[in-house]
Amino acid sequence: MRFNKLDLNLLVALDALLTEEGISRAAEKIHLSQSAMSNALARLREYFDDELLVQVGRKMELTSRAEGLKDAVRDILVRVDATVAAQPQFVPSQSNRLFRLLVSDYTMMTLMPHVLELAYRQAPGVRFDLRPQVSNPQRVLERGEADLLIIPKDFCSTEHPSEMLFEESFCCVLWNQSNLVGDDMTAERYMAAGHVVVHPGDGIALADWFMQRLGMLRRVEASTFSFLSPAHLVVGTHRIATMHTRLARQAARSLPITTRVMPVTMPKMQQCVQWHKHRTSDQGIAWARSLLKEAVLAMDSASDAAA
Structure with missing residues (x-):
């Protein structure tokens, strides 16, 4: 033609x-x-x-x-x-469609196990390709290389629709034998301590972005690319890590760490799902979005039961 x-x-x-x-x-x-x-x-x-x-x-x-x-x-x-x-209809129980999602390791560890479990019940033939976050993720979406992005609202593109999945707070994570454990965690003690921070790939972590907006400069003594790893890296040291609360609580079940309320005011992260504007009517995308919302409820229910 x-x-x-x-x-x-x-x-x-x-x-x-x-x-x-x-x-x-x-x-x-x-x-x-x-x-x-x-x-x-x-x-x-x-x-x-x-x-x-x-x-x-x-x-x-x-x-x-x-x-x-x-x-x-x-x-x-x-x-x-x-x-x-695109197929006009999407029947989850009969589909073998592949969904490509861009996710951070935070999302991988907290939300995605519940997503895959629910999907296996509803649509056992559906497959998932979970890809790492990159800078300018909207470009990946626009090039059709991902079906959905799961990212903080602050990083969403204004050119494509999105909806919030859940909110997440931040907390301090310490080795349970740290000399910082016994006293109240004040803003002065927090800022004076050495920190383990996350620099994901060539981007910036939301916690760092918040800190910059607040004009706060931490003494960085170790940096890592993984959101989960600070919980491991503070063990055996007197350093502090600032982590997503859900992820920190999950890590505390298996590591000798303890959590503390943040002594400085930090906005909550609003975790969203975003999709291409041309694919809003795609029934498969609509199903995947509803699955994510259902998985959020399962994630928090499991977290409450473990608390």
């Missing part, structure tokens, strides 16, 4: 080339032979009157025209997938 003399079948090949920035990787991605992909690139170069991909040293790079096409082509394919290729 052609539109303005462009073979629309070439859009899939173009998207793969722009994403993978290489002929062999692009061919592998959409299950074409390398020669077929090379032929597709030649036709695309002729249509756009641009090289699109050029050899620079041992790798290929996008031309400026190709960079300009990258997001536009992906948006077209996402729209087609959402409005034309």
Whole structure:
């Protein structure tokens, strides 16, 4: 099929080339032979009157025209997938659909076990691909590389719909033999202590973001990429970690740590789910969103029972 003399079948090949920035990787991605992909690139170069991909040293790079096409082509394919290729009905018990979710290790440890348990009961054939959080997660959503993002409201894109799942507070975590355990945790003692903080990937943790907004500078003595690991890293030290309360309570069941109320005022985190605006009518996405809400109730019920 052609539109303005462009073979629309070439859009899939173009998207793969722009994403993978290489002929062999692009061919592998959409299950074409390398020669077929090379032929597709030649036709695309002729249509756009641009090289699109050029050899620079041992790798290929996008031309400026190709960079300009990258997001536009992906948006077209996402729209087609959402409005034309999507199944009109979604029956959980009969589906084997794969849902791709971007989650932090905090969400992985607290919410996702309940999500998978509930999903297994309702839709045993449904599969989940849980992917790590990245900076600018909305770009992953817009490129159709994730179905749902589970992220704090402060990091949600204003271009796509979202809804809040639950609120989360923060607490102090200490080794239960720390010399800070016996006395009241004041703001002065908190700020004077050494801290274990989280720097997830190339982003910023919400706790750090809150601290910056409050104009508070902690003495960082250790940093880690994982939200769970500070509970392990304070053991045997007199350091403090600031952690999500649900995650800290979960860690306290198996580690020699204790928790304290935060001595400084920190806003609660509002954990949300976000999806692409073109996929609001997708029944599978709607089911997954309702599943997440049901899992929140199960998570907190289990937490109350363990308390």
